[in-house]
Amino acid sequence: MEETSFCKLCLYDSNHPLGLEINDEGVCSGCLIHQEKDNLDWNKRWEDLEDLIKPYRCKQKVKYDCIVPVTGANDSYFIMHLVKNKLKLNPLIVTYNKYFNTPLGIKNLANLRSKFNVDILIQNINPQIVKKVTKASLKIMGSMYWPCIAGQTVFPVQTSIRYKIPLVIWGAHQGTEQVGMFSHLHNSQMTRRYRKDHDLMGFEADDLLNIFNTLGEEDICQYRYPSDNDLRRNSTIGIYLSNYVRWDPKVQHEEMVKLYNYESTKFHRTFDIYDHGDCYNFLNIHDYIKHIKTGHTKVTDQASREIRHGRISKEEATKLVNFYETQLYQYDDLFYEWLGVKKNSFQFVLNQFYNKKYWLEVEPGKWITKKKITVVPAELNNIYGARFQANSSMNRDKPSKYITVGKGYP
């Protein structure tokens, strides 16, 4: 097996779950491609984007020009800002109901619909089926988030075909942003292969059928990617704005707060306040599961991003990661109740997925990280936390409870 090697610039190593190449100078592919951000002519890239979308503009204004997948968090406001207000397109926005909705996510989504004045489609899969699929994906791959990712990556593509709207516009290409999978100039597009390989951890919907017999086709059909022939007939194409715009989430979010009153929240397991505030689980149990399976966490991604943008040193970033990675997840009780399982049962399943490369089982069911770290909480605010000041909170002064979608903001 390949020995672990480390990037000399950021916090990534060669075991990154998306894959990572480190060159002879010790620089990783993610940092290498990030350097393009300071060298490309972004005005020219924007012109390339304008040319690319030109054939998809509907002259009569009676049809949608494109589909934009959104949530009540992440880059949704910035994507809409570019699509609606800069490119002047008429989008149909779509969102997949993850069922782990926070009051903040619902508020941000409602505000987005209102500020950008657009139509929205919300996919609400039968919650009983979602729970069944969640249990299966937990057993098969140790993921409680597979249905969320599968749903939010496939619903826009399915809608493209159902509504005959060929163009789907996404925000950032995570493979490019994190590990430099493609040059910006490769103009990489949405593919079924990338979705399966990276978003879905190698399991498409039908792959869940082959292993256990607990699921039937009727359970997974909503997560199926359209066929090649459907994609061809509809000329469906999915593009990423981050190939054409100098992508900088912190700066972008700060602008969205000012322009559209986007709300942010403090998290327990990361310093960043802008991503995934719409979900009780992504930066909690899901992030913890990612940690036990791959040794990586979201705070490592975010800290590496900040290093690359020159806003933090590697030493400071390491301190941040060491602190946040040791923080426990929150809101797990809500998940056990929603899924109808006991905490012990959940832990029993997770025990099978600890990666022994990174974790040591000191007694049955009790694991400790093998990473040698020093945690100095008192230093953190001086390092970076002060530069991420949330203007709201996940619960927005309401009790912690998954919010039911469909009735509008309470």
Add this chain to the structure above:
Amino acid sequence: MIKKRVAATVVVKNDRVVQSLAFKTYLPVGSVDTIIQNLDRWGVDEIIVLNIDRTSNGLGPNIEIVKKISSIPISTPLTYGGGITSVSDAIDVISSGAERIIIDSLFLKSPSDIKIISEVIGSQAIILSIPFKVIDGHFFHFNYLTKIFTKLDLVNIKQYEKIISELLLIDVDAEGDAGSYSNEVVEFFSEVNIGLISYGGVGLSSQGSELLDAPSVNAIAYGNILNYGELFFQKVKKSLTKSKKKLRRSTYRDKI
């Protein structure tokens, strides 16, 4: 008429698929099985796996990967190259599921072994890889292990006419730079009676059809570009419209 082929190249490093740019820069792409399953569904004519870090790391062929690919299963013919340095290596690769093998460093180190391999598995199952570079109109063979270029010796290569089936001509500098393949290499090899596979830097350009016009070119191989978008193999085929009578028709699966 025997159709010409449009092949897909999958470059493997550290057991994962990478983009290779001019044999210098590597970018991570994904897992071997998912990428090959996808290429198979798209209906590519041949899948060429180039495992580029086997010989340099003193490893033999990546038998595990060949077996893994064969067990997916796929219906596309599989060609494998990387770490093959002996007759037994060649037999292992073929018996693990590959239809053909690619020889590279062995040609430089121990060319007489290629004849022995050919006697065992047959010339139809052997492709000789020649990474090349053009300098001032002259063609040089690139040794990727030593990074040294030596002038290509056609007289030497002609000796392999009955020993191998095809030459994989990889334009080192053009790799990853669409439309910059050195088409003149085909003319250079015209004295050699061995079919050619052109790879490295063809991309979505008119070069593809120009290459397929040459009688000696049996196939074009595409690599990085097939990872850039949905149904990009079919998109590549569209760029070869002028040659469509020479190629199989594109297929699009209805089945999910």
